[in-house]
Amino acid sequence: MTRTHYHTCPLCEATCGLCITVENGQAVSVKGDKDDVFSKGYLCPKGASLGTLHHDPDRLRRPLVKKNGKFVEVSWDEAFSTVEKGIMPLIKKFGRDAVGVYLGNPCSHTLAGTLAVRPLLKAMGSRNIFSASTVDQMPRHVASGLMFGHPTIIAVPDVDRTRFMLILGADPVTSNGSLATAPNWPRRLRDLKKRGGRLVVVDPRTSATVRLADTHLAIRPGGDVFLLMAMVNVLFAENRVKPGRLADFTNGIETVRELCRPFTPAAVAAHTGLDPAQITALTRDLAAAESAVVYGRMGTSTVPFGALTNWLVDVINILTGNLDRPGGAMFPCPAHLPRKKKPGGRGWTLGRWQSRVNGMNEVMGELPVAALADEMETDGDGRIRALLTIASNPVIALPNARRVDRALAGLDFMVAIDFYVTASTRHADVILPPTGPLSTAHYDVAFYNLSVRNIAHYSPPVLEMPKEEPEAEMDKWEIMYKLALIFSGQGAGADIKSLDDFIIQMMVAGAAKKETSPFHGQEAQMLDLLSPFKGPDRMLDFMIRTGAHGDGFGLNPDHFDPDGLNLEKLKNLPHGLDLGPLTEMLPGHLKTASGRIELAPELMVKDVDRLAKTMDTAPAGLVLVGRRHLRTNNSWMPNIPALVSGPPRCVLHINPADAQNQGLRDGDPATIETRVGSVTAPVKVTDRIRPGVVSLPHGWGHDLEGVAMQVARKHGGINSNILSDESVFDPVSCTTVLNGIPVSVKPARGLG
């Protein structure tokens, strides 16, 4: 029997709609859904591979327990009982911090990873929480938290309406966008130019996005902070600061005027590698544009001044009056969150606790990944002796990868929620595989909060999950709840239904607690109306009904439109619901204690001092940057033949002048070395990278002993994180420097 299903692609932030044809229980084709309200038929090679991923014979269907050094398939009961026996004695003896958790990037792409993970983390009660956020995006959260009062209040580029877009350290045409959810970046950027707008891209490489740009500024890695400071300097010096209505609720404009004084375009020339006249002209053009937006991503975050650079992105959007206006940087209003109407809140802070070994700051309840190996390897009270990894591959994804690999091997116990035996999960004692991506429901909780249009799209599972033993599979949320029950001391035999009911009762009680709440006294009716669902679906229904476009359970016509949204309505919209372009959200959206934008938070003011001290140190020597490929997604999908075949991608890009200096020719093997490690890669001599910079892609290195992914092992590639140094980081956000790593490059005798 042939059936057609529509499903949002869960593989990256773009949230494309897919049209999936299923024959006899097999997804036989995956195409772009032409009727999807957001992606309108667009898809990339990764999305087209979703069926292959689901049906991959190497994908684990049954839990594995390591016995005598070898993985053995076991029943779910035995797997959970092994977890309990391995973890609970450690907690009893050494306390809750003895068990750490590392949440991988795919967590934010699933309903379970965004909603069900919270009860699990609460039940664990450990301060040793780590996630992929501190690999490359915490600087963005820090800047938003300090300026707007909450780290998730992130302004996204209104790419569909802007007349001038300045992109720094991002290649959305290749990556499909990040912290700015929008399917089909190539079309959106071409449309910007078609309507007479201008695209300027700042990048040391000629990326795919650069190829669409009107202007390319090939900056030195790490120079973005100087460029942006100089642009702020020009805005003030030429009296081009025009915040418009933002001035009514912005503190600190005069402080910023003083801070930027020393950073003239001429003063930053050595750090940016750019002509001062180019910086002045760029600033004038941006300030004069009918609407404009500055957008920065990975390359602005994984640098020594990541938080400061992200702060400056917003500073320029604010000083030019382009924050919170069409064509500028705007705040989404997703269906699953309430719309805040009155400005003000508790404000936000970081550093509420520090990592035990090297005193790195907590940010958003997490410690930085740069601290993880130290916390696992250094003896003493609070040492991480057991680790839970969820959809993550720290041996590939984290800095100083070889050290992370050794540290995982030295743990007393490790549990992984993952459906592959990867470079990391090969160290686990127990692997708990969630069901495949086509057997689980989807709604992008994380990314509709970063979307360039307000969109709501719920996708039910495409294929039924096997429920009967011996083939029974479990959804990720069920695994998480089971672990939560173990961590909370209720044991591996406890039933997840009681926890699931308790969680929704708590959510409803929280919403109805205050006497002023529109839901006060309506708890029983609310629970009754939520009862057709369970797990994250039920949480989502609650969030949508109480959200900005919700029906308020039909109980509150004074506060909610009774014809508004609920999950049942969304389920009947297979192509999604377009809730329109972004609209003005300020000042009501602000959660700062003052209820105003804090343009000059103390931490940023102090960090400008640190920046000023580096002004006289001229950068020198070769530095390494990363790069993406349309067919890769960090370390996620290396076992899909269509995504890893073709010419080798782990090649070192090097400028002809540098190649000549090092005595390297195209195709020669080169040894690349840093303080922490060395790798050997063939070189590609290309003028698509500026002199002084070399580039390797990330997310590779899957050919390690024990990895049970046949395709990935064959196309192993080079793990660029062998070169990255966890001891070099931005001290404000504690994010490791991954772009601009000093390296030596020399000819190698043979490929390693």
Ligand code: SF4
């Ligand atoms: S761009 Fe992202 S969301 Fe769209 S098909 Fe590709 S991987 Fe999926």
